[in-house]
Amino acid sequence: MSSPEAAGWEGGGPVIEARRLFKEYPSGAGRLEVLSGVDLAVTGGETVSVVGASGAGKSTLLHLLGGLDRPTRGEVVLGTWYLSRLSDDELSRLRSRLLGFVFQFHHLLLEFSALENVMLPLRIRGVEEEEARARARKLLEDVGLGGRLDHRPSALSGGEQQRVAVARALVHEPLVVLADEPSGNLDRANSEHLHDIMFELAREQNVAFVVATHDERLAERTDRLLAIEDGVLAPIQLEPLG
């Protein structure tokens, strides 16, 4: 599994698919059903946003799509891989090659510099240090942080931290990036800047983005907009922003 092709995906068709996805959590004596048969198919390079109220299941859906959690029923297909049939180690290998994550609160490793944080996915995948350093540096320059390579996250602003997180999610050229409220913690100017970078890199790398967000400005820029309500996904249209 050294490349998307080797991982079983040869282009064409959805890069990631959710098929009748159910997720329940124990709740007191009963069970709380968060997802009730979610269907979703995202093609290569497509950007999709998922909106919904807090607790509607947006993050749960992203976790299931990313193989970080397992559904109660249903299937996630990444490339040609059926995630329910994979062991934890196989899921880890697939994540290291085909998936990138951006979280709301950057989730950078505080002891590492920006450059080292972006190198991490490549190093985990087994890429040589020099090559990883060169690729990470290039991507950090692309997101406008070429002058902040050796800065630790604590020395960066919120917007810069999220740009490092986006670079980290894209450095290993994944098939899909799953972004959970990527600009939920930023002001409007920083959010717009982050969205510009995300969409530009998505286009350049032809990587699919699934974004869970409350931010209508982000949602309206994606190719497709879906709302999650009562545990199911449905396409919606936003009112034009004033």
Added chain:
Amino acid sequence: MFIILVLIVLVAAFNIISTLTMIVMDKTKEIGILRSMGMQSRAIRRIFVYQGALIGVVGTGLGLVAGLIAVFLLARYRFISLPGDVYFIDKLPVSIEPLNLSLIVGASLVICLIATLYPAIQAARMTPVDAIRYE
């Protein structure tokens, strides 16, 4: 003497267990981040075993050096007095036995290594989603 020293090392080992358990709790989110990037659970386990082993090796080394310095000083200056009418000698004698030294160093390293296993296994067992959600 060997048993007493092993007991002392055992107490130290519980300190390693509690310290590493605290570190694992403190690093839960980072464990989740690394797992989300595809790091395998055995690699997570290895990180904490290395950290525990490092604590064990540094601690044993420092203890060995401090102990040897104390023994040499005691042999030279004989500053611990004993009541001669009870023990037939009036100063505490010291002797360095290479076999005892090796056994103590070996036992402390093995106990430290065993002490790292529980917290390291706990760290590796965390599911990625629980680790990421941990606050």
